[in-house]
Amino acid sequence: MHIGNITINGCAALAPMAGVTDPAFRTLCTEFGAAYTVGEMVSAKGIVYHSEKSLELLLTPDKTHPSAVQLFGNEPDTMAQAARIAMQYRPDVIDINMGCPAPKIVNNGCGSALMKDPDLCGRLVRAVKEAVPVPVTVKIRKGWDNRCINAVMVAQICEANGADAVTVHGRTREQQYMPPADWEIIRQVKKAVSVPVIGNGDITDAASAARMLEQTGCDMVMIGRGALGNPWLFSEINRLLEHDRPSLPVSPAERVAVLLRHIRMMCDDKGEAAAMREARKHAAWYFKGMKGAAALRQQCNTLATYADLVNLCRTAYENISLADRS
Ligand SMILES: Cc1cc2nc3c(=O)[nH]c(=O)nc-3n(C[C@H](O)[C@H](O)[C@H](O)COP(=O)(O)O)c2cc1C
Incomplete structure (x- = not known):
């Protein structure tokens, strides 16, 4: 168009x-x-x-x-x-x-x-x-x-x-x-x-x-x-x-990887402090529907640094069964 x-x-x-x-x-x-x-x-x-x-x-x-x-x-x-x-x-x-x-x-x-x-x-x-x-x-x-x-x-x-x-x-x-x-x-x-x-x-x-x-x-x-x-x-x-084809569901591992990349870009653009305040809501959206989402989403409220997010993503990743890590 x-x-x-x-x-x-x-x-x-x-x-x-x-x-x-x-x-x-x-x-x-x-x-x-x-x-x-x-x-x-x-x-x-x-x-x-x-x-x-x-x-x-x-x-x-x-x-x-x-x-x-x-x-x-x-x-x-x-x-x-x-x-x-x-x-x-x-x-x-x-x-x-x-x-x-x-x-x-x-x-x-x-x-x-x-x-x-x-x-x-x-x-x-x-x-x-x-x-x-x-x-x-x-x-x-x-x-x-x-x-x-x-x-x-x-x-x-x-x-x-x-x-x-x-x-x-x-x-x-x-x-x-x-x-x-x-x-x-x-x-x-x-x-x-x-x-x-x-x-x-x-x-x-x-x-x-x-x-x-x-x-x-x-x-x-x-x-x-x-x-x-x-x-x-x-x-x-x-x-x-x-x-005319449906897509395969996005794997939890890809979800976590894209979340990290998204917030990394925000940190580069706005500086870590400002970016991480905004990152809390984004992280909660990405975790929706994942294993252990309720606890992960609660922890999103405390994210203050990019390193905090990496740690939280590690927890999310550990929740994912080995079979899902593709
Ligand atoms: C958090 C949030 C912020 C929004 N900010 C704007 C905005 O800046 N300008 C605008 O025209 N609409 C804004 N909207 C409305 C959306 O562009 C859209 O019209 C609305 O969410 C309906 O579409 P959806 O059902 O796909 O969400 C906002 C919506 C949300 C949820």
Whole structure:
């Protein structure tokens, strides 16, 4: 598929996830077959005021192209200025966040609060589009709540103002992340616009990715929580779609090896202290379903150094029966 003039070779993208989709995780998911990745949302105001934390979030690892930087904000001029600055980090696409449900974001009129003001959504797209030479996309929800389900209208307005693709998360803001995602709204948006539509919500395995593509007609699927501690999901999806074959289960030994590599990359990028604070949740996700997982996951909370993680992985490895160590 294409987003504007950007070619994307594949059908499965990694969703933006604040606190998760940093350069290390995006690199890993790309290696496992993610065709496109989106970075953590970044405050447009933070960028314009040169906040170091915000600028760091714009880093786009070399290995992850094509990839997007995602901005949040609600002032067209500030968004345009932030997008111009973001271009120094060489993203392939600029994405606008119209879906974040967090109170601190929506109470400032940003994220999914934008769905209540479709006209403003259009003005934001137009402003960013005029500011940068790369494609501009939006990530929307089904609507604000069950009295305001307007994904189709918001997508059409964004397209009319220059959006090059639309990602649809099939839940309202009120639903946050809990009830099953509504894929029918993705199908409706796909029918209503001519730019590519990326479907998002509840893809947990290769079969559900294939089902979403089939049921909604969307051009690509985007995976969030299903990829946590599970970057293999992308190769599983690609194998099913390209060869109509399921993948073999990932061995516990490989799980441990990839976890170590993931956290090593984070330590190299951010320094050990900061990386290890974030590593706790990643390690817990990787250990899910493994022998002795409950105890391992509890110990993740105490990880302070990379050496602690190596020790914990040794324990995990000792739990694995000899037969499984392949
Ligand atoms: C920890 C976490 C952080 C997220 N951060 C972002 C974000 O920065 N920008 C965004 O558009 N969506 C964000 N999302 C929403 C996801 O991109 C995705 O839309 C949502 O999780 C539904 O997809 P899933 O069912 O595959 O998880 C986040 C979700 C999670 C779980």
